[in-house]
Amino acid sequence: MPETSTVDLLARRARLLGPAYRLFYEEPFHPVRGEGVWLYDAAGTPWLDAYNNVVPLGHARPEVVEAIARQASVLNTHTRYLHEGILDYAERLLATMPAELGHATFTCTGSEANDLAMRIATAHTGGTGLIVTRFAYHGVTSAIACASPSLGQYVRIGDNVRLVDAPTGGDAETGKRFADGVRAAIADLQAHGLKPAALLVDTVFSSDGVFTAPAGFLREAVEAIHAAGGVFIADEVQPGFGRTGEAFWGFERHGVVPDMVTMGKPMGNGHPVAGLTVRPEVMKAFGQASRYFNTFGGNPVSMAAASAVLDVIQQNDLQRNALNVGNYLREKLAALGQRHAIVGEARGAGLFVGLELVSDRATRAPATAEAAKVVNGLRRRQVLLSATGPDANVLKIRPPLVFQREHADLLVERLDEVLGTL
Numbered sequence: 001m002p003e004t005s006t007v008d009l010l011a012r013r014a015r016l017l018g019p020a021y022r023l024f025y026e027e028p029f030h031p032v033r034g035e036g037v038w039l040y041d042a043a044g045t046p047w048l049d050a051y052n053n054v055v056p057l058g059h060a061r062p063e064v065v066e067a068i069a070r071q072a073s074v075l076n077t078h079t080r081y082l083h084e085g086i087l088d089y090a091e092r093l094l095a096t097m098p099a100e101l102g103h104a105t106f107t108c109t110g111s112e113a114n115d116l117a118m119r120i121a122t123a124h125t126g127g128t129g130l131i132v133t134r135f136a137y138h139g140v141t142s143a144i145a146c147a148s149p150s151l152g153q154y155v156r157i158g159d160n161v162r163l164v165d166a167p168t169g170g171d172a173e174t175g176k177r178f179a180d181g182v183r184a185a186i187a188d189l190q191a192h193g194l195k196p197a198a199l200l201v202d203t204v205f206s207s208d209g210v211f212t213a214p215a216g217f218l219r220e221a222v223e224a225i226h227a228a229g230g231v232f233i234a235d236e237v238q239p240g241f242g243r244t245g246e247a248f249w250g251f252e253r254h255g256v257v258p259d260m261v262t263m264g265k266p267m268g269n270g271h272p273v274a275g276l277t278v279r280p281e282v283m284k285a286f287g288q289a290s291r292y293f294n295t296f297g298g299n300p301v302s303m304a305a306a307s308a309v310l311d312v313i314q315q316n317d318l319q320r321n322a323l324n325v326g327n328y329l330r331e332k333l334a335a336l337g338q339r340h341a342i343v344g345e346a347r348g349a350g351l352f353v354g355l356e357l358v359s360d361r362a363t364r365a366p367a368t369a370e371a372a373k374v375v376n377g378l379r380r381r382q383v384l385l386s387a388t389g390p391d392a393n394v395l396k397i398r399p400p401l402v403f404q405r406e407h408a409d410l411l412v413e414r415l416d417e418v419l420g421t422l
Contacts, residue, residue, distance in 0.1 A: 005042075006030060024386065025379045034059025037400050037407055039384065050385045050411050053352075053398040056241055056266040057312045064269045067308035068301055076301045079106070080293070085303040092310055094277060096248050098257045103283050106275035106298030110237035110264025111139025113274045116292070117233045117260045118143055118198060120278060123286035125229055127195030131185045134163045135390040137207040138200060138235055147200065150207040150390075162188055166208035167217055170347065175217035182221045186228045196230040203250030204239040209389030210347055210354025210396065215246070218254035231259035231282060237274070238352070241266045242313055242401060245323025245350025253349065271305040272296075318401040322350035329353055329397070329408040336412065340419040342367050351403055354388065355395040366391035370422055377418035383411055 006028060013021070031039040031047065036058035038046045049059070057064065071085070079086060090104040107113045122128055130147050132138065137150040145151055146158035157163065164181035167174050186196050199221060205211040222232045239250030240263050247253050249261065259282045264274035275297065286292075296302065313319065330346045333355050337343035344356035344364060357367040357374065371393045375386060388396040395415075399407070 024384075026376045027379065029379065029384065037403055045382065047382045047384055048407060048410055048414075050383060050397050050399040050403070050407075052384075052400065053238060053243065054265045055270050056243065056318065056401040057269045057309060058400040058402045059270075061269055061308075061312065063312055064271070064305055064308045067304040068271060071301045071304035074300075076299055078293075078295055079298045083300055083303075085300045085307070086298045089303045089307045089310075092307065093275075096310075097261065097277055100257050100279050101261060101277040102280045104275060104277050105283075105292060106273070106302070107264075107294055108272045108274055108296050108302075109139070110235075110262060110274050111141050111144055112294070112297070113237070113262040113264055113276045114138045114144045114200065114233070114235060115141040117200070117262050117276050117278075119290070120260065120276075120283060120286040121198040121231050121233065123289060124282045124284075125195065125197045125231060127197035127230060128160045129186075129189035129194040129196040129198075129230070130158070130161045131164060131182055131189075131196065131199045131225070131230075132161065133166045133201060133205060133208050135166065135208045136163075136200075136202065138202070160189075160194055162186075166205050167211050168209075170211070170213040172214070174211075174214060175220045178217060179220035179224050182224045186224065186230075190228075196225060196228045198231050198233050199225040200233040200235060202235040202238055203254070204244065204349065204352050206238045206352070206396065206398075207388055209356070209394045210352065212244070212253070212347065212349040212352070215253040216255055218251070219256055222254075222256045222258075232256065233260045233262060234258035235262050237262060237264040238398070239349075241309070242319030242322055243350050243352050243398070245319060245326050248319060250349075267309065268302060268305040269309050271302060273302045273306045313401070316402075319350075321403075322401050325403050325405055325408055326350040326353060328405055329403075329411070332408060332412040333415075336416060336419065339416065340422075342370055342419060342422060348397075351397075351399055351401055353397040355397065356389075357393050357395065366393035368393045371395065373422060374415070374418050377421065378414055381414045381417065383414045385411075 132147045135150045137148045147161045162185035167178040234251040260278045262276045267273040333346040344358035357371045359365045359367040371387045386396045
């Protein structure tokens with residue numbers, strides 16, 4: 001029986017917030033503070049956070065807290081006044097990317113960034129057609145929710161949107177299969193009188209089930225959208241800022257230079273910072289025809305938080321840590337397959353890991369119900385993660401980038417216990 005405080009909170013939540021919000025887990029979790037890779041409940045019990053990529057530096061990172069407080073005590077205002085903070089950060093951010101990406105624009109959320117990217121793409125190409133993967137998630141604005149089928153069956157896919165299969169397989173033909181799907185989508189748009197504007201993908205295909213191999217498979221699809229007059233938008237909201245370990249940005253693993261890169265979640269270590277970078281020639285038509293303004297996007301406090309995040313990632317070489325600990329974790333997860341037949345494939349890059357659970361290894365039939373039991377079983381053992389993919393059978397593991405081997409060991413130990421109960 002849940003404790004009274006949880007019952008009361010659930011009742012208040014339902015009354016005040018309405019039915020649209022959702023909670024994780026059969027037994028809702030109520031953290032009261034966080035530190036590093038740990039969340040704590042009211043009793044002081046530590047919970048290993050293997051899920052929250054929103055805080056790449058770990059919860060309550062002192063350098064970010066101090067940067068926010070320091071700037072908030074001096075000035076916070078909008079971008080229609082001159083301020084060095086936004087310029088300093090834009091220079092630093094653009095320096096992490098290919099030289100072709102010359103402009104930065106800031107928002108508050110990844111949804112806003114993707115929405116703005118599509119407005120820019122439409123202005124540049126004169127088209128409206130958008131291509132995304134079949135179970136993608138790119139945001140919650142009207143224009144982007146209709147291109148986010150993972151939001152659920154009641155989200156209507158836009159008439160200008162075409163869905164392509166995720167790049168599964170991880171073999172030498174993965175890129176060709178994916179590009180063939182993109183070419184078919186382009187042809188279908190054109191057959192309906194729609195000019196293609198953009199191919200928009202999350203470069204680790206998180207909602208589709210985490211597909212990262214082989215590196216380079218995106219190149220042919222990017223060439224296809226360019227040949228059709230469209231642009232390539234790399235959604236780096238989840239894979240960006242060193243998480244893949246192999247590169248600072250997920251698109252770099254594929255040897256491509258996007259026309260736009262959108263960012264969000266980890267950019268401010270929990271502070272709402274997001275934005276995009278863009279080729280100047282792609283931005284030109286939008287900038288000439290439109291005035292862009294976002295009250296809070298790029299404000300001095302947000303820029304201070306984002307700059308502190310870059311400081312910590314770079315000074316502590318968290319990209320290398322993501323590579324080393326991520327490789328170690330995937331090896332440990334794959335080894336569980338020797339003990340548990342339900343374990344299919346451990347895949348991913350760096351500290352973005354997907355563990356596929358299957359009811360039959362030969363057919364790779366998804367173990368959807370079992371995956372839910374595993375997620376909730378881990379929650380009861382003080383480990384937090386989730387499931388992803390169209391069948392919700394891929395454990396999604398994307399902890400803060402400060403995750404260490406001892407944390408990976410604890411996660412695998414608890415997972416082994418839960419799998420033994422199925």
